[in-house]
Amino acid sequence: MTSTKPFASSADTDVKEQTLEVLADGVYALTAEGDPNVGAIEGEDFLVCFEALATPVAARDWLDILRRHTDKPVRYLVLSHYHAVRVLGASAFDADVIVAHENTRKLVAERGKEDWESEFARMPRLAKAADSVPGLTWPTLTFSDRLTIDLGGDRGDLELRYLGRGHTEGDLVGWLPEQRILFAGDLVEAQAALYTGDAFHRDWASGTLDNVAALGAEALVGGRGAVSRGRAAVDAAIGQTRGFLNVMIREVGAVQARGGTLREAFEASHAALVDDYGRWPIFEHCLPFDVSRLWDELSGVERPVIWTAERDREVWDQLQS
Template sequence: MAKAFASQGDLEEKKTSFTEIGRGLWAFTAEGDPNSGVIIGDDSVMVIEAQATPRLARKVIDEIRKVTDKPITHLVLTHYHAVRVLGASAYGAGQVIMSDKARAMVAERGKEDWESEFARFPRLFQGHESIPGLTWPTTTFSDRMTVYLGKRKVELMHLGRAHTAGDIVAWVPDEGVMFTGDIVEYRSACYCGDGHFADWGRTLDRIAAFAPQSIAPGRGDALVGPDMVAAAIESTRDFVDSTYRPVERVVARGGSLREAWEAVRAACDPKFADYAIYEHCLPFNVARAYDEAQGIDTPRIWTAQRDREMWDALQG
């Protein structure tokens, strides 16, 4: 029997958690759904990741209001994906920050990504009628930007390509805490459909070089303590490598996309089959790996139609 398309069969509401990962630093997590982060400064609040809709964003805001009444002035979006950015209007932040490259990706493929993810994640897009449109940043940067929330310093950095070409992280040096977006996951499949496999490991190395005490990952539980951080970074590396290396070998001998699919299943199923959104991600991951192994550097744009065709060809 064919599997339900993407996450269309995942309709059960997830239990949320709000975990303090450093002084005034919080991770909002939801059993494998997209995470958000919160940085409380002296006089204001920065939120990392907006959620998919204003309805979901209000769940984050409700948790923030349990710990502070300071205004939310900054919203940082680590990349352009719809499930991360379309709830932005709920926060009322005066500054919405992305990398230059992420903004360019909104312009290039934001509408298609919205339509694609709307079909993939129906539960996350409940209340979508309140989304006012594509989310555009007020501020962008190329490599590094520093924001001060009073005396609290937050460093926003593009450390390299990984989950997308425009990924950024937020580093809070006074507590040694990092918000990584989907560059790092914990017991959740990495979505690699817009990824850069050959670069991802180097970007993980740059994150590890900061020796974070805690990390708020893109999906999965908050990573508290250096041991948990190191384990999640290495698990993410293993997932990316275990997806790409088999495909690279198939492409090198002139094999087909279907052969690449079977090789990835053989390598990844024993280790990752119980991870959140694993079956959802797999066709998109294999398709992108197959393209990259053939020398296609820029990920092809996913549309709702292309999603279905790929799903039917591999998961059907």
């Protein structure tokens, strides 16, 4: 059976308004109405950029905006995880060092090509000038637990931390302890639905988000959605993320416990989430893939099955038809 709904985000052709926010002296975030967020942090004589967008052409558009504020060269490009729409624009930054968690490098090797094909088919609008991508993005510096970048002068440090498995098994965050600003990647979303197709839901909803909350951020840039400013807004974004995960865990677990089907688990999850989350960006796009991965996880499949363009369509047609 073929789905009657347009596949994933293939019908989302509207250009999103980009908003540059200056969070502190030399700390920038670019948000775009639920499209992937990016950021930058000024060192004394260099830049650290956070996330790379989907293509070099899209990344150059972001850099043109950033260059209105600073002409410092990009020394470090930090990638929060391996997903194509976050990393394949890396060549535009001409960075000296590309930083990621060690698990992210392994995931690029294991499934980077398949993820590239999958994500560009799911979100074609983000793949601006897709033929400008020169190939997979490979980190040149990786770490296991923490990496500290001295920003120079009186700018303090940027701490890159691994807080546990979550959105993927290689997510990192960028933490500015002096300014109490957190670049959380897709471990936290602010009024945007979660993509969990490569996730470890139970770890994410418990210890990993506990570790995010324990930092005590006063401003948080999530993977999508508006910047969260103030402790109440930060706590709300973390709580929304945890709530989405816990509802899915509850609903999918209940269907499995009574011997139900994947389709029934999707329908139960959709019904339980739609009132609170259904109006948020990419909810309908994400949920079939989210439930499919969680079904596998609760069935004992430890690591996510690799998504391919063909598998994407099969799951979509099965659950969104």
